[in-house]
Amino acid sequence: MNKIIINIIVISLGANILFAGEVKGSVKYVGKPPKAKRLRMDADPVCAASHQETAKAESFVVDAKGNLANVIVYLKNVKYNGKAPAEAKTLDQAGCVYTPHVLGVQAGQPIKILNSDATMHNIHGLPKVNREFNFGMPKTLKEKSVTFDKAEDVFVVKCDVHPWMKSYTQVFDHPYFSVTDKSGNFSIPNVPDGTYEIVAWQEKFGSKKTLSQSVTVKSGNAEVNFEFTRPKPKKKKK
Numbered sequence: 001m002n003k004i005i006i007n008i009i010v011i012s013l014g015a016n017i018l019f020a021g022e023v024k025g026s027v028k029y030v031g032k033p034p035k036a037k038r039l040r041m042d043a044d045p046v047c048a049a050s051h052q053e054t055a056k057a058e059s060f061v062v063d064a065k066g067n068l069a070n071v072i073v074y075l076k077n078v079k080y081n082g083k084a085p086a087e088a089k090t091l092d093q094a095g096c097v098y099t100p101h102v103l104g105v106q107a108g109q110p111i112k113i114l115n116s117d118a119t120m121h122n123i124h125g126l127p128k129v130n131r132e133f134n135f136g137m138p139k140t141l142k143e144k145s146v147t148f149d150k151a152e153d154v155f156v157v158k159c160d161v162h163p164w165m166k167s168y169t170q171v172f173d174h175p176y177f178s179v180t181d182k183s184g185n186f187s188i189p190n191v192p193d194g195t196y197e198i199v200a201w202q203e204k205f206g207s208k209k210t211l212s213q214s215v216t217v218k219s220g221n222a223e224v225n226f227e228f229t230r231p232k233p234k235k236k237k238k
Contacts, residue, residue, distance in 0.1 A: 021217040023188040023224060027073065027180050027200055028066040031230030034204075036060065039097070039164045046119040047096035047162060057164070058101040059203045067184030068202065068228060070102040072154065072170055072177065075188065076197040076212070080174035084108030088145065091157070091167065093121050093137070098157065098167035102203070104177045105169065107151050113137070113144045122160040127152050130171065134160070153207055168203060191217045200226040 036056035041047035061069040084106040092099045094116040105111055115121055115137040123144070124134045129152040137144060151173040159165035170177070176196075178186040200211040211226045 019193045019219055020190050021193070021220045021222060023075075023176075023191050023198065023215055023217060023222045025073075025186060025224040025226070026184045027068045027071045027186065027202075027226045027228070028184055029060075029062045029068045029228050029230075030066060033062045033066075033230075034060055041096055041162070041164065044096065044119055044162060046117060050095040050117065055095065055097065058097070061101075061182070063182065063184075067180075067182070069180050069182045069184060070100075070203065071180040071184075071186070071226075072102060072104055072201040073180065073186045073188070073224075073226070074104070074170070074172060074177035074199055074201075075174070075191065075215075076199050078174045078176055078196065080176075082175070085175075086110075088112040090114060091169075092116055093123070093159070093165070096121075096159075096162050096165060098159075098165060100179065101167050102179050103167065103169045104179055105148065105171055106175060107148055107171050107173050110145050110147045111169075113146065115139065115142050120161055121165075123157065124160050125155070125157045125169070127155045127169075127171075154201060170201070191222075193218050198224055200228075202228055 039055040039057055088110040089105045090112045091103055092114040096117060113123060118139045121137045123137060126132060129150050130148040133146055148171045152171040154168050154170045157167045157169055176188050176191055178188050180186045195216045197212055198215045205228060215222050215224050
């Protein structure tokens with residue numbers, strides 16, 4: 001009897017893997033990109049000394065080909081009954097900037113917060129659905145951990161000691177999300193067959209100007225590409 005149950009479980013898992021695919025693609029920006037702002041770190045000599053070159057804000061990271069980094073791409077309104085990963089995501093404070101700048105995590109999945117700097121940080125998360133957190137991390141405290149219980153749209157995580165330090169986190173109730181790399185590419189594996197709404201969020205455009213489209217996955221790969229465009233200037237009233 002036990003063997004029959006085990007076989008049924010194995011067959012079921014195999015079927016789920018068989019009828020699943022990967023959603024991948026890229027995100028680009030069309031138009032003249034804004035200039036990256038210099039991060040002024042003079043207030044803390046440790047921060048200033050940690051960069052040989054001028055540190056730049058990561059709110060809009062685009063290369064010469066228009067490939068856009070740090071964009072969250074995810075499937076919307078997806079049913080998922082699996083458990084959150086036990087393996088923690090990492091948010092590091094290194095060189096007095098947050099790495100990664102944009103983070104996606106599942107509800108119930110721990111986030112390991114590191115302080116790789118020889119200076120004091122105060123990490124302050126500002127979720128609205130989950131509990132807000134705010135704690136100091138002196139240079140002697142190298143690691144803390146936080147976990148969010150509920151799915152939530154993008155919110156800010158900042159440092160109250162260094163005002164230029166900001167990162168963005170989105171909490172999901174499923175694993176079907178990704179963040180674009182420096183080449184603007186993303187990949188969402190193991191997506192069950194079906195038709196979904198796929199959404200792209202970028203910091204400067206915000207939650208009110210996300211891009212979305214429909215994607216169908218059928219036992220293989222599906223490709224989706226997004227293009228953010230520079231908003232047209234408003235006409236002045238005569």
